[in-house]
Amino acid sequence: MRDFQVAIIGGGVIGSAIAWELSKYNIDAIVFEKGSDVASGSSKANSGVIHSGINSSPSSLKARFCVEGNQMFKSLANELGFQVNWIGKYVIAKKEEDIKELEHLKGVGEKNNVSSLEIKNRLSVKLKEPNVDCHAALWVPTAGIIEPYEFTIALAENAAENKINFLLETKVTDLKKQKNGFKIKTNKGEFQTQLLVNAAGLNCREIVSMLEKPDFNIYPCRGEYLVLDRNYHSLIKSMIYPVPKKHSGVLGIHLTPTIKGNILIGPSAEFIDDIDDKKTTDKTMKTLLKEAKEIIPNLPNNSIINAYSGIRCKLVSDKDGGWADYRIEESKKTPGLINLLGIESPGLTAAPAIAKKIVQMISQYIELGYKKRLKTVKKRKHFSELSEQNQVKLIKKDKRWGRIVCRCENVTEIEVAQALSNPLDSKTISSVKYRCRAGMGRCQGGFCTQHIIKIMQKKFGMNIDDITLRSPNSKLFYGRTREVKDE
Amino acid sequence: MVELERLKMSDLEVDIAVIGGGPAGLSAAISAKQKGAKKVIVIDRNNWFGGILPQCIHDGFGIEETGKSMTGSEYAEIYIKKAEKKDIHLINETMVLKLNNNKDITVINRNGLHKIRAKAIILAMGCREKTRWTTMIPGDRPSGIFTAGVAQAFINLYNIMVGKNIVVLGSGDVGLIMARRLKLEGANVLCVVEFLPNPSGLPRNVVQCLDDYDIPLLLSHTITCIHGRERLEGVTIAQVDKKMKIIHGTEKKIKCDTLLLSLGLIPENELSKAVGIKIDNLTGGPIVNQFFETSISGIFACGNCLHVYDIVDNLSKDAKNTGQYATEYANSQNKGINNNNKYIKIIPGSGIRYVIPQRVTKSGKVHFRLRVEKSKEKSTLRIVDKNKEIFNKKLNFVTPSNMIGFNFNITSELLKSSKNLEVVLDE
Numbered sequence: 001m002r003d004f005q006v007a008i009i010g011g012g013v014i015g016s017a018i019a020w021e022l023s024k025y026n027i028d029a030i031v032f033e034k035g036s037d038v039a040s041g042s043s044k045a046n047s048g049v050i051h052s053g054i055n056s057s058p059s060s061l062k063a064r065f066c067v068e069g070n071q072m073f074k075s076l077a078n079e080l081g082f083q084v085n086w087i088g089k090y091v092i093a094k095k096e097e098d099i100k101e102l103e104h105l106k107g108v109g110e111k112n113n114v115s116s117l118e119i120k121n122r123l124s125v126k127l128k129e130p131n132v133d134c135h136a137a138l139w140v141p142t143a144g145i146i147e148p149y150e151f152t153i154a155l156a157e158n159a160a161e162n163k164i165n166f167l168l169e170t171k172v173t174d175l176k177k178q179k180n181g182f183k184i185k186t187n188k189g190e191f192q193t194q195l196l197v198n199a200a201g202l203n204c205r206e207i208v209s210m211l212e213k214p215d216f217n218i219y220p221c222r223g224e225y226l227v228l229d230r231n232y233h234s235l236i237k238s239m240i241y242p243v244p245k246k247h248s249g250v251l252g253i254h255l256t257p258t259i260k261g262n263i264l265i266g267p268s269a270e271f272i273d274d275i276d277d278k279k280t281t282d283k284t285m286k287t288l289l290k291e292a293k294e295i296i297p298n299l300p301n302n303s304i305i306n307a308y309s310g311i312r313c314k315l316v317s318d319k320d321g322g323w324a325d326y327r328i329e330e331s332k333k334t335p336g337l338i339n340l341l342g343i344e345s346p347g348l349t350a351a352p353a354i355a356k357k358i359v360q361m362i363s364q365y366i367e368l369g370y371k372k373r374l375k376t377v378k379k380r381k382h383f384s385e386l387s388e389q390n391q392v393k394l395i396k397k398d399k400r401w402g403r404i405v406c407r408c409e410n411v412t413e414i415e416v417a418q419a420l421s422n423p424l425d426s427k428t429i430s431s432v433k434y435r436c437r438a439g440m441g442r443c444q445g446g447f448c449t450q451h452i453i454k455i456m457q458k459k460f461g462m463n464i465d466d467i468t469l470r471s472p473n474s475k476l477f478y479g480r481t482r483e484v485k486d487e
Numbered sequence: 488m489v490e491l492e493r494l495k496m497s498d499l500e501v502d503i504a505v506i507g508g509g510p511a512g513l514s515a516a517i518s519a520k521q522k523g524a525k526k527v528i529v530i531d532r533n534n535w536f537g538g539i540l541p542q543c544i545h546d547g548f549g550i551e552e553t554g555k556s557m558t559g560s561e562y563a564e565i566y567i568k569k570a571e572k573k574d575i576h577l578i579n580e581t582m583v584l585k586l587n588n589n590k591d592i593t594v595i596n597r598n599g600l601h602k603i604r605a606k607a608i609i610l611a612m613g614c615r616e617k618t619r620w621t622t623m624i625p626g627d628r629p630s631g632i633f634t635a636g637v638a639q640a641f642i643n644l645y646n647i648m649v650g651k652n653i654v655v656l657g658s659g660d661v662g663l664i665m666a667r668r669l670k671l672e673g674a675n676v677l678c679v680v681e682f683l684p685n686p687s688g689l690p691r692n693v694v695q696c697l698d699d700y701d702i703p704l705l706l707s708h709t710i711t712c713i714h715g716r717e718r719l720e721g722v723t724i725a726q727v728d729k730k731m732k733i734i735h736g737t738e739k740k741i742k743c744d745t746l747l748l749s750l751g752l753i754p755e756n757e758l759s760k761a762v763g764i765k766i767d768n769l770t771g772g773p774i775v776n777q778f779f780e781t782s783i784s785g786i787f788a789c790g791n792c793l794h795v796y797d798i799v800d801n802l803s804k805d806a807k808n809t810g811q812y813a814t815e816y817a818n819s820q821n822k823g824i825n826n827n828n829k830y831i832k833i834i835p836g837s838g839i840r841y842v843i844p845q846r847v848t849k850s851g852k853v854h855f856r857l858r859v860e861k862s863k864e865k866s867t868l869r870i871v872d873k874n875k876e877i878f879n880k881k882l883n884f885v886t887p888s889n890m891i892g893f894n895f896n897i898t899s900e901l902l903k904s905s906k907n908l909e910v911v912l913d914e
Binding site: 227231276278279280281282285302304305306307308388391392395396399400402403404407408410442443444445446447449450453454464468469470471472473474475476477478479480481482 | 629
C-alpha cells in the first residue's frame with residue numbers, strides 16, 4: 001500500500017491548482033480523478049471567465065479569493081503557457097431603471113477593490129460594440145477570458161512533471177480515519193495518506209459522508225451553453241452580461257467570446273436532482289438563442305456548432321436564494337480532512353488563490369521545503385497561430401508539422417501526437433481535443449477522428465476496442481467487421 | 488500521387504490549379520488537359536484521390552454516364568487512371584491554406600509551405616455532413632453518435648464496427664446506404680427516422696436499401712432526446728405533425744447503442760468565403776455564371792462545393808464543362824466571360840429550392856440545373872420575365888431528391904432588356 005503525505009480527491013481546477021501549488025515543495029502527494037482526464041466536470045463546462053470581483057458581497061470568501069485570483073492570472077499565464085485575454089466586460093442595462101443596478105454593482109466592486117469601473121452611456125457602448133443595444137452599461141476592464149480546460153490541464157501537467165502523482169479513472173470508494181491519517185479505497189487499490197483534501201466538486205458531500213455525517217446539502221444547478229461557429233467571432237469584442245436577476249445566485253445568460261473566437265451563449269440556471277445529469281434540453285437551447293438575440297438582434301440562425309452543460313455546486317437551494325459562500329475548512333469532527341465545499345462561480349478565477357490558502361493549511365501539519373529544481377513550461381502556440389516563417393522552420397525540423405489532420409482548426413499530426421503523449425497519460429478522443437483542438441471545429445470531428453484513431457493505433461499501440469470518447473465506459477467501437485475469432 | 492516531392496520547389500506556376508481531388512476535381516482537371524491547358528495540378532488533403540468515392544463500396548455509380556453500374560471505388564479508379572495518363576500533377580496530403588484575388592495559392596505539406604500561382608483556379612472542395620448540433624438534437628452527449636459518412640469510412644476503409652443496435656436519423660442517401668451496409672455486417676438496424684413526410688434520398692435507394700431488407704422507415708418522426716452518459720443507451724422518438732411540430736404523447740424510447748445521422752450535406756467553402764467569393768444562401772455554394780465562374784474572375788467552382796448533387800454522373804459532367812471554361816479563360820486570357828456589371832439574375836420562384844447558374848453573363852444556350860421544393864405528380868416548369876412567360880416545360884414526377892436539368896437560349900436581346908428571370912414550378 002502506497003503511503004502519501006497529501007491525497008487530493010478530484011482533478012478539477014481546484015484539485016489541479018492545489019497539486020500545482022504543492023509541486024513547488026518536496027512532498028509526496030497524489031491526486032485521484034474518476035474521469036479519464038482532469039477537468040472532466042464543471043471545470044471544463046463553464047464560461048472561462050476570469051472575474052473581476054464585482055458580483056460577490058464584500059467580506060465573502062468568494063469576493064476575497066476572486067479578487068486575489070484575478071491578479072494572479074497574468075503571471076500564471078506566463079508560467080504555465082496558457083492564453084489569457086483581458087477583453088473586459090459590459091454589464092448592460094436594457095431599461096433606465098436597471099441603471100440603479102449598475103451603480104449597485106459598481107459600489108460592490110469598489111468595496112472589493114476592483115479598479116477602473118465605469119458606467120458608460122449607450123453611444124459609448126455602441127462605439128465599441130456596434131451589435132449590442134442597451135441603455136447604459138457598466139464597463140469592467142479587469143475581467144478576462146481563458147480556455148478553462150487549457151488552464152486546468154496546464155496546472156495538472158506541470159504538477160505531474162514536478163512529481164505529483166495523478167491517477168486517472170480512479171474512483172474513491174471508501175475512506176477510513178486511522179491513527180495517523182486516512183486509508184483510501186479505490187477501484188485501483190488502497191492507499192494511505194496523512195492529510196486528505198476533498199476537492200471533489202459536486203461529489204464533495206459523498207466524500208465527506210464516507211467519514212462523518214455531513215452538515216450540508218448539495219443543490220446541483222445546471223447551466224446549458226451554446227457554441228457559435230468561429231466565423232461569427234466579430235459580433236462582439238468584450239463579454240456582454242445582463243444585469244443579474246435578484247435572489248437567483250447566478251449571473252444570467254451572457255455572451256462570452258472565447259480565446260479561439262467561438263462565442264459562448266449561456267449559461268442557463270436550472271436546479272436539478274441528479275449531480276451527473278449534464279443533458280441539454282430543447283427548451284433551454286431555444287431560450288438561450290432567444291435571450292442572446294435580445295442582446296445581439298442580428299445573431300444569425302444556424303451559427304451553432306455545439307451545445308453542452310455544466311453543473312454548479314450550490315450549498316443553498318433555489319427556495320433559499322441560491323447564494324452561499326464557499327466553505328474552505330478543516331473538518332472539526334475529522335482532523336486532517338480539508339474540505340472545499342460549494343466551489344462554484346467564480347471558482348475558476350478563485351482557484352489559484354484558494355490553492356495558496358490550502359497549501360498554507362497543509363503547512364501547519366507538514367513542514368514544506370522548496371524543491372531545488374522545477375520543470376518549467378514551454379509556452380506553446382498552436383501551429384495555426386504561428387507566422388509563416390516559424391511554420392516553415394518547424395516543418396523543416398519535423399515533417400509532421402506539415403501534415404494537417406484537423407482541417408477546421410488546422411491542427412497538425414505532430415500536435416495530435418504531442419497531445420497523446422501528455423504526462424497525465426490521458427488518451428481519449430476528448431483529451432486530444434482539449435489539448436490541441438482537433439475536433440473542436442464546425443465539422444465536430446467528422447474529418448479528423450479517423451486520422452486520430454490511426455495515430456492512436458499506429459503510434460501509441462492502442463487497440464480500437466480500448467478507444468473511448470471521454471470517460472472510462474464511453475467506448476467508440478464494437479470490434480472489427482467480419483472479425484475472425486479464435487476458438 | 489508521387490508528386491509530393493516535386494513540390495519541394497518553393498514556387499510553382501501552373502495554368503490550372505484544382506483544389507480537391509474528388510470526382511469533380513479529377514473530371515475538371517482531365518477536361519482542362521484535353522482542352523489544351525499545359526500544366527494542370529490537383530491538390531488534395533488526403534493521401535488518396537477520389538474524395539469520398541473509395542468508401543462508397545455499393546454500386547449505382549456511372550449508370551447514366553457509362554450505361555454500366557459501378558461501385559464508387561471503381562468509378563473513381565477510372566478518373567484517377569485517366570488523370571495519371573494525361574500527365575496531370577496529382578498532389579496529395581497537401582492542404583490549401585489560402586487563396587487571393589490574383590490566384591495565388593498557399594499550400595502546406597510535409598515539405599513545407601509553398602506558393603502556387605495559377606492562371607485559373609477550380610474549386611472542388613466537396614461538402615461536409617451536418618452534425619447533431621446543426622439540428623440541435625437535445626439530450627446527453629455519449630459516444631456512439633456518428634454522422635453516416637464517418638461511420639461509412641470506419642466500416643469500409645478501416646474495417647471497424649461502429650455499433651450493434653442502430654437507429655438512423657434522416658433518410659438521405661448516405662443514411663439509407665449505411666442502414667443496408669450495417670445490416671449486411673450483422674448489426675441490428677432498428678429503424679430509419681425521417682422528419683419529413685417523404686424520404687430525402689433517391690427512390691431507388693429506399694427500395695434497395697430499406698424495403699429489400701425489411702428495415703422500417705418512420706416518416707414524419709424525429710428524435711427528441713438522446714440518452715446515455717457514456718455510450719449511447721437509447722433515443723426517444725416522436726411523431727411530428729404537418730407543421731413539423733412534435734405531437735406530444737407520441738414519444739417512445741428505443742434502446743440502441745449507435746445513432747447514425749444523415750441530416751444532409753453542407754458545401755465546403757471556407758476557402759471561398761475567406762477570399763471573398765459571394766455565396767448563395769440557398770445552395771451554400773458560390774454564386775456562378777453559366778461558365779461556373781464565381782464572383783471572382785478566373786476562379787471557377789464545381790462539384791459538391793458548388794451545390795450538393797444527386798448523382799455523381801451529373802456532377803462529373805458539369806465539372807467537365809467547368810474544366811473547359813477554366814481552360815478557355817486561362818488560354819485566351821479572356822477576362823470577358825465574367826461580366827459582373829451586366830448580367831441576368833436567375834431567381835428561384837415558387838416551388839423551386841434553387842437554380843444553378845445564378846447569373847447569366849453572356850448570350851447563348853445555357854444549361855440550368857435546379858431542385859424543387861416538394862414532390863409533385865404533374866407540373867410545369869416556367870421561366871418568367873417581368874410577369875411574362877418566356878419558356879415552359881411539362882414535367883411528370885418531380886421530387887426534391889432528383890435534380891432537374893434543362894436548356895434555355897438566352898438571346899442577346901434578352902440579355903440587354905432583362906435584369907431578372909424567375910423560374911417557377913406550377914401545378
